[in-house]
Amino acid sequence: LIHSRALGVTPEVSVVMPHSLPSLLLQGGTVWKSQAQSEAKSGRTDLIFLIRFRHCCLLRTQRCVLAYLYDRLLRIRALRWEYGSVLPNTIQFHMSAEEVEWFNRYKKSLATYMRSVGGEEGLDLTQDIKPPKSLYIEVRCLRDYGEFEIDDGTTVLLKKNSQHFLPRWKCEQLIRQGVLEHILS
Amino acid sequence: MYQHIRFGTYVNIFNTVIPLFLQRVLLLVASDVDALCACKILQALFQCDHVQYTLVPVSGWQELETAFLEHKDQFKYFVLINCGANVDLLEILQPEEDTLFFVCDSHRPINVVNVYNDTQIKLLVKQDDDLDVPAYDDIFRDEEVEEEDSENESDASEPSEKRRRFEEVFKCGGFFSLFRREILFDYEQYEYHGTSSAMVMFDLAWIMSKDLNDMLWWAIVGLTDQWVQDKITQMKYVTDIGILQRHVSRHNHRNEDEENSLSIDCMRIAFEYDLRLALYQHWSLYESLCNTSYTSASLKLWSVQGQKRLQEFLADMGLPLKQVKQKFNSMDMSLKENLREMIEESANKFGMKDLRVQTFSIHFGFKNKFSASDIVYATASLMENIEKEGPETTNFIKALDSLSRGNLDKLHQGLDLAKKQLRAIQQTVASCICTNLVISQGPFLYCSLMEGTPDVKLFSKPVSLCLLSKYLLKSFVCSTKNKRCKLLPLIMAAPMDVEQGTVIMVGIPPETESSDKKNFFGRAFEKAADSTNSRTLHNHFDMSIIELKTEDRSKFLDALISLLS
Numbered sequence: 001l002i003h004s005r006a007l008g009v010t011p012e013v014s015v016v017m018p019h020s021l022p023s024l025l026l027q028g029g030t031v032w033k034s035q036a037q038s039e040a041k042s043g044r045t046d047l048i049f050l051i052r053f054r055h056c057c058l059l060r061t062q063r064c065v066l067a068y069l070y071d072r073l074l075r076i077r078a079l080r081w082e083y084g085s086v087l088p089n090t091i092q093f094h095m096s097a098e099e100v101e102w103f104n105r106y107k108k109s110l111a112t113y114m115r116s117v118g119g120e121e122g123l124d125l126t127q128d129i130k131p132p133k134s135l136y137i138e139v140r141c142l143r144d145y146g147e148f149e150i151d152d153g154t155t156v157l158l159k160k161n162s163q164h165f166l167p168r169w170k171c172e173q174l175i176r177q178g179v180l181e182h183i184l185s
Numbered sequence: 186m187y188q189h190i191r192f193g194t195y196v197n198i199f200n201t202v203i204p205l206f207l208q209r210v211l212l213l214v215a216s217d218v219d220a221l222c223a224c225k226i227l228q229a230l231f232q233c234d235h236v237q238y239t240l241v242p243v244s245g246w247q248e249l250e251t252a253f254l255e256h257k258d259q260f261k262y263f264v265l266i267n268c269g270a271n272v273d274l275l276e277i278l279q280p281e282e283d284t285l286f287f288v289c290d291s292h293r294p295i296n297v298v299n300v301y302n303d304t305q306i307k308l309l310v311k312q313d314d315d316l317d318v319p320a321y322d323d324i325f326r327d328e329e330v331e332e333e334d335s336e337n338e339s340d341a342s343e344p345s346e347k348r349r350r351f352e353e354v355f356k357c358g359g360f361f362s363l364f365r366r367e368i369l370f371d372y373e374q375y376e377y378h379g380t381s382s383a384m385v386m387f388d389l390a391w392i393m394s395k396d397l398n399d400m401l402w403w404a405i406v407g408l409t410d411q412w413v414q415d416k417i418t419q420m421k422y423v424t425d426i427g428i429l430q431r432h433v434s435r436h437n438h439r440n441e442d443e444e445n446s447l448s449i450d451c452m453r454i455a456f457e458y459d460l461r462l463a464l465y466q467h468w469s470l471y472e473s474l475c476n477t478s479y480t481s482a483s484l485k486l487w488s489v490q491g492q493k494r495l496q497e498f499l500a501d502m503g504l505p506l507k508q509v510k511q512k513f514n515s516m517d518m519s520l521k522e523n524l525r526e527m528i529e530e531s532a533n534k535f536g537m538k539d540l541r542v543q544t545f546s547i548h549f550g551f552k553n554k555f556s557a558s559d560i561v562y563a564t565a566s567l568m569e570n571i572e573k574e575g576p577e578t579t580n581f582i583k584a585l586d587s588l589s590r591g592n593l594d595k596l597h598q599g600l601d602l603a604k605k606q607l608r609a610i611q612q613t614v615a616s617c618i619c620t621n622l623v624i625s626q627g628p629f630l631y632c633s634l635m636e637g638t639p640d641v642k643l644f645s646k647p648v649s650l651c652l653l654s655k656y657l658l659k660s661f662v663c664s665t666k667n668k669r670c671k672l673l674p675l676i677m678a679a680p681m682d683v684e685q686g687t688v689i690m691v692g693i694p695p696e697t698e699s700s701d702k703k704n705f706f707g708r709a710f711e712k713a714a715d716s717t718n719s720r721t722l723h724n725h726f727d728m729s730i731i732e733l734k735t736e737d738r739s740k741f742l743d744a745l746i747s748l749l750s
Contacts, residue, residue, distance in 0.1 A: 138232065155258075161581070
């Protein structure tokens with residue numbers, strides 16, 4: 001409540017979009033700083049302690065928000081390894097425009113690196129994160145996913161409880177997402 | 186004679202599929218233990234050769250059609266296990282011209298169109314399985330001749346050279362069609378079962394030299410399933426056991442040699458002349474004696490005298506009641522040592538001549554010893570488990586998993602469910618006999634389970650209901666004095682879905698010593714349903730199992746009675 005008052009935000013507004021937080025903080029910070037300066041000039045020295053306290057709270061809130069935003073960036077980076085280059089719509093909906101841009105730049109940077117490693121065609125580092133035991137694996141579909149298109153154009157219909165025997169590299173992504181389950185016989 | 190029949194063997198399946206290794210295969214597997222075992226063997230073979238496949242469980246014709254429609258754009262090769270042989274597949278599924286079906290089905294008789302189709306349907310049948318198919322010339326005429334002869338054709342067959350699809354022309358006039366109808370009627374009248382699909386798959390694996398002990402065990406379980414469900418004759422069972430025994434000694438001969446024997450953890454299969462008591466090694470001997478149909482029917486355990494006879498039987502063997510009611514593993518070693526011979530001796534005195542049966546058992550580790558029939562009961566109970574929520578395919582998947590040796594927890598769960606099921610069956614049988622629920626309708630016996638009966642939900646599933654019917658018929662035959670009734674077949678009805686008001690009905694052949702297990706109820710049900718316009722659903726792959734609306738039950742039965750008398 002102290003924080004929300006310090007920011008000049010009414011208590012009813014509980015959901016604040018992440019991209020609006022930094023700007024709000026900056027606004028609040030400048031307001032308070034100028035207010036502190038004006039108070040000091042007008043000689044109301046008894047308020048200095050209150051202002052300093054509120055300023056520290058503000059700085060702390062700013063640090064928390066920055067930590068939160070940084071954590072989001074780390075998770076978005078992990079999404080590239082989990083989902084591949086194209087993120088599903090549900091996830092993109094929750095990302096701000098700046099974050100999407102950051103993701104695209106990370107993608108480009110990773111692609112450049114992967115191309116530079118491993119000779120002519122480059123090396124796809126996002127494949128085979130764990131050493132594979134066999135070329136083809138047996139997977140079971142854990143929920144209705146619908147049609148899944150594989151690189152060579154063929155589609156597989158993934159219905160709950162259907163089992164498939166597919167090349168490992170085609171299934172890895174879906175296994176990571178929890179749609180398919182690897183079965184060890 | 187069989188020049189038009191193409192028997193699919195190793196050559197067909199693997200020479201057509203493997204070179205086109207970029208092609209994928211769709212496996213459609215029916216919901217019974219034999220199909221599960223065949224599926225396991227085929228999966229192992231496909232994994233060995235890196236053939237990509239998709240496995241879809243189907244429990245009836247509707248699901249088969251749905252699965253086919255969903256997948257027909259993505260697959261050209263379909264393998265059907267324990268489904269599809271006894272109907273005209275091409276007619277029902279209407280596939281494209283380049284679709285290929287491989288059918289491994291123990292249902293007989295195989296539909297003549299499936300047998301004589303050269304191009305699209307490949308049947309996996311063992312060489313010595315006698316199909317008794319009518320000669321080609323007796324049922325079909327080549328297309329040019331047909332066009333000359335008949336003028337009114339209802340189904341005109343397209344004169345296409347690539348696809349010789351044999352459509353049965355019913356309305357062509359003359360003596361030929363009458364003669365032909367008679368032949369077909371005789372051929373299709375009785376339903377029975379051929380060699381277990383699991384055994385056919387194992388044969389395939391053996392021909393390819395890719396057979397393993399694991400696959401052999403699945404073949405054994407598949408055969409035992411046919412025996413437990415009374416689908417094959419005693420002779421066929423013994424013959425098939427002989428065949429499997431040769432394979433078992435080939436794979437497991439190292440156990441006999443003391444010096445070079447395998448470690449105790451390795452899996453080994455052993456031939457046993459074991460007791461016919463269901464699950465006795467995982468239960469107490471007493472419970473097993475009470476809940477096995479053979480002993481329960483022979484001793485007539487539903488009556489007070491029967492109970493006394495059981496006590497006498499146990500006393501005759503010198504087994505104290507306290508020991509016998511304990512878990513089998515905790516019985517005294519001295520009693521367990523000669524148990525089989527002791528029981529056999531006493532059983533002979535009490536009129537039970539076939540208490541021992543040839544079967545196999547599997548060992549791995551110190552604790553894990555299972556007989557083939559144990560696995561059959563466990564897997565069947567898992568597949569028809571009514572406790573679980575969720576789609577039916579979950580049960581199928583669980584049962585499939587339990588066949589792998591790594592999933593012992595599922596197997597034990599299956600064993601517990603099987604015990605419950607067997608107890609429920611025996612109690613229901615006892616109550617049916619004591620309350621005279623089995624009535625003779627003339628050409629057959631009829632028994633109907635009421636809604637409030639305990640455990641009646643268990644019997645809304647086809648395999649459980651069939652098991653119940655067979656046990657009931659056995660017990661009834663032992664209990665009745667009416668000589669004529671002993672030779673009658675049985676129709677059993679149980680409520681299936683209370684909300685929709687449907688009833689599941691099963692017809693089984695009569696219980697006689699030398700029964701050939703041929704069932705005529707499939708055709709009879711069809712005809713009765715047609716003649717009375719009853720709302721029936723012939724969804725199961727076994728034609729003798731149908732669902733119908735409760736209101737139509739009485740007129741349906743009346744039609745059956747008049748049809749069969």
